[in-house]
Amino acid sequence: MNMDDTICAISTPIGEGGIGIVRISGPQSLEILSKIFSAKNRVFNYKSHTIHHGFIIDPQDGRVIDEVLVMYMKGPKTYTRQDVVEINCHGGLIPVKKVLDLTIACGARLAEPGEFTLRAFINGRIDLSQAEAVIDLIRSKTDLSHIASVNQLKGGLSDKINDIMQRLLGLYGHIEALNDFPEDEVDPLGDETIIEVIDASINEIEKLLETYDTGKILREGLNVVIIGKPNVGKSSLLNALLKENRAIVTDVPGTTRDIIEEYINIKGVPVKIIDTAGIRRTEDIVEKIGVEKSLEYLNKADLIVFMVDASIPLDELDMEIVKYLEGRNVIVLANKIDLTIKADIRKLSSIGDIITTSTKTGEGLNVLYDAIYDRVFKGKNIFGDLGGSIFINARHRSLLLKAINALKSCEKTFDQGLPLDFVSIDLRTAIDALGEITGQVVSDEVLHSIFDRFCIGK
Structure with missing residues (x-):
């Protein structure tokens, strides 16, 4: 080029x-x-x-x-x-x-x-991290993802990385001077100073690493899969959340045969709601494929909303679906509470929190919104750390892990009493990994992988 x-x-x-x-x-x-x-x-x-x-x-x-x-x-x-x-x-x-x-x-x-x-x-x-923020800004789906992208574009992440790098470069330069010019009067560094610099850098990197999961959700959205047997109200729930008739709703079991995906905004978090085909035994080839797809989507879900019809007793098919949900992040949604409740929904308390709702009247939807948010962020203020809105991506995470492993190797080397030459090797590895985040050290292959995601006009 x-x-x-x-x-x-x-x-x-x-x-x-x-x-x-x-x-x-x-x-x-x-x-x-x-x-x-x-x-x-x-x-x-x-x-x-x-x-x-x-x-x-x-x-x-x-x-x-x-x-x-x-x-x-x-x-x-x-x-x-x-x-x-x-x-x-x-x-x-x-x-x-x-x-x-x-x-x-x-x-x-x-x-x-x-x-x-x-x-x-x-x-x-x-x-380079600001360049990545450009594509995140273009693709931002909510106010929070927009704020996070703008903050990174302004250099929020770059400033954090550069602060850590400058600290480590100062230490690296001093160690190199001691190694290269032992006859000169270079003030030796105390052991406590070296460990203090490395520990402080590790702590800062760990704080950045903690932002990855939230950053992934803000960029890509939270995958919420609605699952349950036919006619429990899954498509009605999708329509209620979207406030439009996106999915066909009938009294005929098996109406939804394919996967329907739509984004909604819950407290600033982009949430991809995925409506799946009702799970049941069927001989209909098309419906059977839909059921298989529904089960596949469970593995992609960040959160599963398991819907049951509260107006009828729980049956064998409900309990069969429960087997697929063990060990997963699940909210149980007991629908149709505008009718007489006949289901013993307490039986489902072991797989997740239970929320009662009526997609017909809208009762309980606000509780569901709060539950989805709290289930993911566990009540935390996601903008509480690092000045409010610095979130790393998968590339940053990989490089930060490389840097932190190199710094921990520095500490181990130092504890073993090995020469400072060995410490400087690991320090250089950590510095280079951090430099790849901002693009001070970067290969053509990495550049192509980043910029190929852009549209031609940007």
């Missing part, structure tokens, strides 16, 4: 809309614009961060393609730290596509996924 190329891409969603934006970044941005943009003033006289009205013209035949507003931003005060041009076209597939085609015909290259943000990283505008 050549960073000296001038790249272009559509940076707004494809389809009808108020505007569509074609973004150009690179040293030839103004030159390319000058070939296709007709306006009152000469393009090369534009001041940075100004907007200009004019027309996009096909240079081959002089045909007007669109009336546009063009924004010019001179590097390095831009997203990529290169010269950037943004052409604001009328929204719609054809005008935006034609403008993009013209920029390519005049010398730009179509950007690869995430290449604008990759250039921002390579040119030092943001570090």
Whole structure:
């Protein structure tokens, strides 16, 4: 990937809309614009961060393609730290596509996924953890996930990592000086100082590691699977939670034959509600496949809502489903309490907390919301630590574990009375692992794995 190329891409969603934006970044941005943009003033006289009205013209035949507003931003005060041009076209597939085609015909290259943000990283505008926050921000599903992404984009995680790194680099540099220049007057470090620095770093890393599970939920959502036999109200519950008729509801057993997934927001947490086919013995091939899928989804669930019909006695099929739920995170939901209660739901208290509800009247739904949240976060204020909203992802977690293992190896080496050379080796491993989080040390393979998740226009 050549960073000296001038790249272009559509940076707004494809389809009808108020505007569509074609973004150009690179040293030839103004030159390319000058070939296709007709306006009152000469393009090369534009001041940075100004907007200009004019027309996009096909240079081959002089045909007007669109009336546009063009924004010019001179590097390095831009997203990529290169010269950037943004052409604001009328929204719609054809005008935006034609403008993009013209920029390519005049010398730009179509950007690869995430290449604008990759250039921002390579040119030092943001570090790698901030670049990851960009995609999290775009994909955020609730206010809390949005806040967490913005905080990381502002450098919240980077600051924590850099603080730990600076502490360890200071220790590493001092040990290296003692090893390399024993004849010079380098003040020796006391044993307590070395252990204190390493312990403090381990403690900080452990705090960051504790945020992984919450971060995963905020980014990906909490998988809540609704399970039970047919006609207990699973689809009605989904519709009630969504406040719309998303699933078909009838009195005919086996109506739901496939998996239905929808997101809802519970106290700022994105929750993926998964409505499954009713579990029962059946000879219907399609329904049978649905039942098998329902059982498969149990293994993917962060939380299972096991629904029973409280208006009829528990039967053999209810108790057969219970066998699948042993040892899992379960809430028992006794539905249809607007009718006469005939089920002895106390029999189910061993597999999870019991909540009574009526999807018909809405009674008990607020209790369910609270129970889902509390079951996952156990009543904790998830923004109580680390200044409020720093949450690591799977890549960060792997590198932090590598760093903490190296630091614990440092302590073991030190306790065994081995030379400081051995301590410095493990210190270097820990520092490099932390550096991979912010991108100070990173391979092309890692960069591709991160930026391939982006859309082309970002």
